[in-house]
Amino acid sequence: MKPPSSLDKTSIWADFFQLKEFEKSGLETQKRLADYLRFAWGRECDHILPTESPEERLTLWQREMAEHQANPEPGLVRRDLISRIAERSNHLHDPRYAGHQVAVPFPELAWLQAATSLLNNGMAIDEMGPASSPMEEAVMRSIATYMGLGEHSNGILCHGGTLANTTALLAARQRRFKGNAWKDGTDRGCALLVSDQAHYCVDRAAKVMGWGEAGVIQVPTNESHQMDAKALKTSFDDAVSRGLEVIAVVGSACTTSTGSFDDLDMIADFVETEGLWFHIDGAHGAAQIFSELHRGVLSGMERADSVAMDFHKMLGIPALCTGLFYRNGKDGYAAFSHDASYLYESETEEEWWNFSKRTFECTKRMLSAAVYGIWENHGPALWGSLVEQLISNAQTLADLVEQRPGWELFAQPKSNIVCFRSTRWDNADLRKELIKRGPFYIVKTHFSGQTWLRCTLQNPLTTSEDLLELLDVLEEVGLTLKA
Ligand SMILES: Cc1ncc(COP(=O)(O)O)c(C=O)c1O
Structure with a gap:
C-alpha cells in the first residue's frame, strides 16, 4: 500500500538527520572555507566588491533558483552553495579590504558559530540557555569591571549597536521618571543631546520612543568633530x-564618519552637574579600552551610566555581537517590564539568568560563546594587540597620504578610520572608478561641504605595501578622470 503523502515528506527530512551525512558535509565545508581563505589571503581576487549591479545579481540568483529547482541535487543544499556565496560576497578577508566597520573575524570562530548554531539554545530564559546564560553573566561582569565601570557594573549582549543604544536610552528614560515609563508611557516631551556627527541610530532610538524631531538635539561640533563644550551648555x-525634559547626553566614541572621540570627561562633568544620564555610543571605539596605547581617548568612559560596544567591529567577532554595559548593573532591568508567566517566575524579581528581562530580543543567539571563549583564554591581551594593529595600519595610511602632493588628510587617526581626499579629482567619481577597476574596496563620506574617501582598516593582514598600492591605484584611476 502506498504511504500517505505526509509520510513521504517525513522521509525527505529524515535523510538530513543522519550522522554520516553531517560528518561528510562538515568536512567538505571545512575544505571549501579553507580554500576560500587561501584565495582571500593570497590576494587572488580581481574585485573585493563584485562589480555587478544589484539587479544583475538578483537576476543571477533567480535564474539559478529556477534551474536548480527543476533539477535538484541530492543533499540538503547544493554542494557548491557555500562556494557560490563566498565567490559573490564582499571579500573582507582580502588584506586589501578597507571598507565599512565590520570585523574581519578570527577564522576559527566560524567553528564556534557552527557549534552554537547546532545547539541553538535560544537564551530568552535560563532554561533555554543553561550554558550560555551563566557564560554571558560571567563575562559581562568581568569586562564591565575591566572597563573601569566599578564593582556594581554589569551588562548584556545583544544583536547590534543600534539595539544596544536604544536599550540604554529606554533605561535612561525609566530612571528619569518616577512612575513606570514603560507601562504608563511618557506624556512629557523628552529629549537627548548628542553631537551633530553621531550615528543615525541614536536619532532612530529617540524616534522609536516617540520623541519626534524635537527629541534629538544635535549639539554642534568643533573642527575635530568633537562635541563642543559651550554648545552643549547652550543647547541644554x-x-x-522650550519646556523639553532633557534626560540624557550621548557621547560618541568614536564617530562613524571620521573616527573622532568626544571629550568624555567634559560630558561626564556636565551630566553630573545637571543630573542627566550619560550614555556612550562606543559601538566602534570603546574597544580601544583593551589597548594601553589607545585607551586614552576613552578617559571619562568609566563615569558613564551606560556604554555600547560592538564586538563585531574592532574585536574580530562575527556580526552581530554587541555589549551594553551599565555602571549600575541594576539599571539594565529598567528598560523593559513584562508580565510573561509563560517565561518568568516573577515579573518583579531581577533574575539575571533570564536574559530577556534586559534585552529587546526574546530569542537571541548564543552570543556569549565567542566573547567568553576569547576573554577566558586571553583576557584583554588579544583584543589589545588586534586594536593596535588596526590603528597602526590606519596611521601608516595617514602618513602615506600626507607624503603625497595632491592629497589632503582630514586628521591623524585616533582609531582605525582614515578620511582623506584628492584635491585634483572628484572624490565620489574616484571611488566609483577605483571599485570598478579593483581590487580595492574603500568607502566615502561627506562633511564640510566635501566628499572624502574613507578607509576603515579592519583587516589585520593589511600591509604597508597594500596601502601604498591603494594610493598608486587611486592616482592611476584619477589620471583617467577629468581634473
Ligand atoms: C558609532 C556607531 N554607532 C552605532 C552603529 C550601529 O551599530 P550596528 O550596525 O551594530 O547596529 C555604528 C555602525 O557603524 C556606529 O559606527
Whole structure:
C-alpha cells in the first residue's frame, strides 16, 4: 500500500538527520572555507566588491533558483552553495579590504558559530540557555569591571549597536521618571543631546520612543568633530527653556564618519552637574579600552551610566555581537517590564539568568560563546594587540597620504578610520572608478561641504605595501578622470 503523502515528506527530512551525512558535509565545508581563505589571503581576487549591479545579481540568483529547482541535487543544499556565496560576497578577508566597520573575524570562530548554531539554545530564559546564560553573566561582569565601570557594573549582549543604544536610552528614560515609563508611557516631551556627527541610530532610538524631531538635539561640533563644550551648555539651556525634559547626553566614541572621540570627561562633568544620564555610543571605539596605547581617548568612559560596544567591529567577532554595559548593573532591568508567566517566575524579581528581562530580543543567539571563549583564554591581551594593529595600519595610511602632493588628510587617526581626499579629482567619481577597476574596496563620506574617501582598516593582514598600492591605484584611476 502506498504511504500517505505526509509520510513521504517525513522521509525527505529524515535523510538530513543522519550522522554520516553531517560528518561528510562538515568536512567538505571545512575544505571549501579553507580554500576560500587561501584565495582571500593570497590576494587572488580581481574585485573585493563584485562589480555587478544589484539587479544583475538578483537576476543571477533567480535564474539559478529556477534551474536548480527543476533539477535538484541530492543533499540538503547544493554542494557548491557555500562556494557560490563566498565567490559573490564582499571579500573582507582580502588584506586589501578597507571598507565599512565590520570585523574581519578570527577564522576559527566560524567553528564556534557552527557549534552554537547546532545547539541553538535560544537564551530568552535560563532554561533555554543553561550554558550560555551563566557564560554571558560571567563575562559581562568581568569586562564591565575591566572597563573601569566599578564593582556594581554589569551588562548584556545583544544583536547590534543600534539595539544596544536604544536599550540604554529606554533605561535612561525609566530612571528619569518616577512612575513606570514603560507601562504608563511618557506624556512629557523628552529629549537627548548628542553631537551633530553621531550615528543615525541614536536619532532612530529617540524616534522609536516617540520623541519626534524635537527629541534629538544635535549639539554642534568643533573642527575635530568633537562635541563642543559651550554648545552643549547652550543647547541644554535652550531645550529647557522650550519646556523639553532633557534626560540624557550621548557621547560618541568614536564617530562613524571620521573616527573622532568626544571629550568624555567634559560630558561626564556636565551630566553630573545637571543630573542627566550619560550614555556612550562606543559601538566602534570603546574597544580601544583593551589597548594601553589607545585607551586614552576613552578617559571619562568609566563615569558613564551606560556604554555600547560592538564586538563585531574592532574585536574580530562575527556580526552581530554587541555589549551594553551599565555602571549600575541594576539599571539594565529598567528598560523593559513584562508580565510573561509563560517565561518568568516573577515579573518583579531581577533574575539575571533570564536574559530577556534586559534585552529587546526574546530569542537571541548564543552570543556569549565567542566573547567568553576569547576573554577566558586571553583576557584583554588579544583584543589589545588586534586594536593596535588596526590603528597602526590606519596611521601608516595617514602618513602615506600626507607624503603625497595632491592629497589632503582630514586628521591623524585616533582609531582605525582614515578620511582623506584628492584635491585634483572628484572624490565620489574616484571611488566609483577605483571599485570598478579593483581590487580595492574603500568607502566615502561627506562633511564640510566635501566628499572624502574613507578607509576603515579592519583587516589585520593589511600591509604597508597594500596601502601604498591603494594610493598608486587611486592616482592611476584619477589620471583617467577629468581634473
Ligand atoms: C558609532 C556607531 N554607532 C552605532 C552603529 C550601529 O551599530 P550596528 O550596525 O551594530 O547596529 C555604528 C555602525 O557603524 C556606529 O559606527
